[in-house]
Amino acid sequence: MSSRDNEQQPVSAPYPEITAQLTEVVGAENLSSSPVDTIAHAVDFWPRKLMETRAGRWHRGPRWVVWPGAAAEVAHVLRIASTYAIPVIPYGGGSSMVGGASPRGERPWLVINCKRMCNILDMDEGSMVVHVQAGVVGVELEERLNARGFSLGHVPTSMTTATLGGWLSTRSSGMLSSRYGRISDLCLGITAVLPDGQLVHTRVAPRRATGPELMHLLLGAEGTLGIITAAHLRLHRLPLHRQFDSFRFERIDEAAEALRRSITSGVRPLVARIQRDPRLRRSDRDPDAPVPDAAALARRVLLLAFEGPAELVEAERGVVRSHVAELGGEALGQAPARRWWGQRFAAGFRMTPVLVRENSFADYVEAGVTWAGLAGLYRAMEEAFASRGWRTRLVVEHARMEGVSLGCAFWGDAASPQEAVASYDAAWKVAQQVCLAHGGRLGHVYGGGQHRAVLLDEWGKGRLELLTRIKRKLDPAGIMNPGVLGTEP
Ligand SMILES: Cc1cc2nc3c(=O)[nH]c(=O)nc-3n(C[C@H](O)[C@H](O)[C@H](O)COP(=O)(O)OP(=O)(O)OC[C@H]3O[C@@H](n4cnc5c(N)ncnc54)[C@H](O)[C@@H]3O)c2cc1C
Structure with a gap:
């Protein structure tokens, strides 16, 4: 049936x-x-x-x-x-x-x-593998690992709320993914219960080549195929050294190219984000602040953090600086990136006060895009939203060899609750169309759920x-x- x-x-x-x-x-x-x-x-x-x-x-x-x-x-x-x-x-x-x-x-x-299933079951410190139950809240797991000199290296903005089982079931990406990978890269094996009550264990080995990796059927299944109750995860030693750098570019194109050259030459920054110049924030909040000109609005900053042995960190910073110089980036020092780091958990929850306002709407589009399409998608998304009067804030993050995630927070106010929902749906439709036209793939970070199900033509019927x-x-x-x-x- x-x-x-x-x-x-x-x-x-x-x-x-x-x-x-x-x-x-x-x-x-x-x-x-x-x-x-x-x-x-x-x-x-x-x-x-x-x-x-x-x-x-x-x-x-x-x-x-x-x-x-x-x-x-x-x-x-x-x-x-x-x-x-x-x-x-x-x-x-x-x-x-x-x-x-x-x-x-x-x-x-x-x-x-x-x-309730929130215990560390076992820890092999030599192999740097932890066996942990899936109901543990992210921040609690990280604190327990830190106390023993280790870190998981998976830090999504929702770390204080989300659980390991939720991460695995949505194939979550944390803000340190460029260095440590996504949760699916960190997971070595799982225990899960199938709908008929059968228990499945996938055994832990550095690698298995004996047929398809069945663990991946459950990772990202969002609870549609069973319940993950525990997992073996790869650990990292707590870092010895952390440094920050910030650079300003005249346009998104140069910022994206500097990041592309750095990542594809082998640099693995802890964090790499391209976003608006934080100094423009005053003009957002203060109606008496001078209105920024078009050049200021077009500028983008590249915020970076590096982590690891000091020699490695300094070598990576050197490689990035040389690419930044080739593209005319201006060094802003450590402060802007450090400031972002200090507020790294706050950004994700800025949507909450917007949604409390009557008739407002807000959400966060996240699309995967290869380097070749990044600048085009960025501009198209910005223009499509601005031309309809919706406010946006775009950020490039989760950089890897082949491309990045483009995040686009959008928000606005409508005349009635019904219009707010209609604007919300319209914004998603626009995001979907822009992505289709410019090579972006919706759903880079947050999973599919019920919402992305309506955008399924993106995924393909065969799938x-x-x-x-x-x-x-x-x-x-x-x-x-x-x-x-x-x-x-
Ligand atoms: C402010 C904010 C910031 C966010 N930032 C990030 C971010 O940086 N990166 C990111 O990846 N996501 C982010 N998210 C999205 C969300 O936190 C992730 O999707 C997270 O992985 C969900 O974990 P959870 O424990 O809350 O799962 P839930 O929301 O409870 O569940 C998510 C899905 O997983 C299923 N599920 C949960 N536990 C299990 C289990 N044990 N076995 C099988 N299925 C299960 C549920 O049925 C559901 O389909 C953010 C969300 C918010 C609200």
Whole structure:
């Protein structure tokens, strides 16, 4: 039976019986149907849903929230859910920006909150591998590793909220990805529970060449194929030395080219970002500040951080400086990059006060683009948004050999709640069209969720068909996060 059949013939589930069975597995103290818990799990960080809530639309929460303490309990809970065809949302920190972790429609949902599974199970300091449960919150894991002289090197802006399971399930990228890689680069093996309750372990080895790497089926699956309960992760030693540099360029083209030359010549900066000149911020906030001229508005700064043994850091800085000089960049010293570093967690949450304002709209487009298309996409995105009166802030980040992520925060005010949602949808449509026209690929960082599912033509129909076939095999009852990643709702 597919999940579509479930929708057509709603299960007349015996709720008290299901509650009793769930209680037997996790204990009464780890199961809740109280409004406090169900309302808390009714929305995630998807701005569109938050805007609808602000406009008075009530979003139904799950019927049950459970907090299992071990993979075996997760397996039992999934077997119960499969038996009664109850749709399940695996839940980490609920920081999904794309509606991946919140119920949809009218069906009675079961949320499996993974946060009780938060222990470090084992640590091999010689091989620099840690085995850790997936419900641990990012910042707590990092603090525990730091206390032992190590770091994971994965630092997304949502670090204080998001969990390891959420990172793995969305193939998260942190702000240090240019040096340490994304979470999928750091993951060496996982333990997961499939929808029928079967436990899967992928064993840890420096490399395996025996067939496809099945771990990658679960990484990025956004809870549609099972629940990740633990992972083996690669560690780094805490850095010995960290330095910063900042450079100003007349246009995005030169800034992008300096970064491209540096990265493709082998430099691995801890952070590399191209953004607006921070000095323009005064003119944003102060109506009496002089209006910047076109040249000032076109300038971009390249902010860099380097980390590692001092000799290596200085060598990398030298390579970058020579490329910057070739392209006429002006050295601004360490201060602008240091300032950004000091506020690195704040930027992601600047959207929150905007969304609290009545009739406002805001979100963050993130698109992957190869170096060849970067400057063109950057300009096209900036122009498309500005010409419609939407405010934007663009940033180039997550640099790697073949290209970067172009982030575009957008926001504005509308005349009514309905117009705010309409402007929000229009902004995404524009972003999608600009990306298609200029070689960008939406969804570089935040996953697909429910939101990007509407932009699926970007991904290609063949890919969706393959995902659907895999899901039907692994999840015949269609219980795992239906409606996410374009799967059947
Ligand atoms: C202010 C802000 C800044 C952000 N910055 C970044 C950033 O820098 N980089 C980045 O990559 N993302 C960022 N995000 C997006 C978000 O934090 C990531 O997608 C994160 O990986 C989600 O983790 P979570 O624990 O909150 O997962 P949730 O939001 O709870 O869930 C996300 C998805 O993963 C599934 N899932 C969760 N846990 C499991 C599990 N154990 N097994 C199977 N499926 C599971 C859920 O069902 C859902 O589909 C940001 C979000 C916000 C609000």
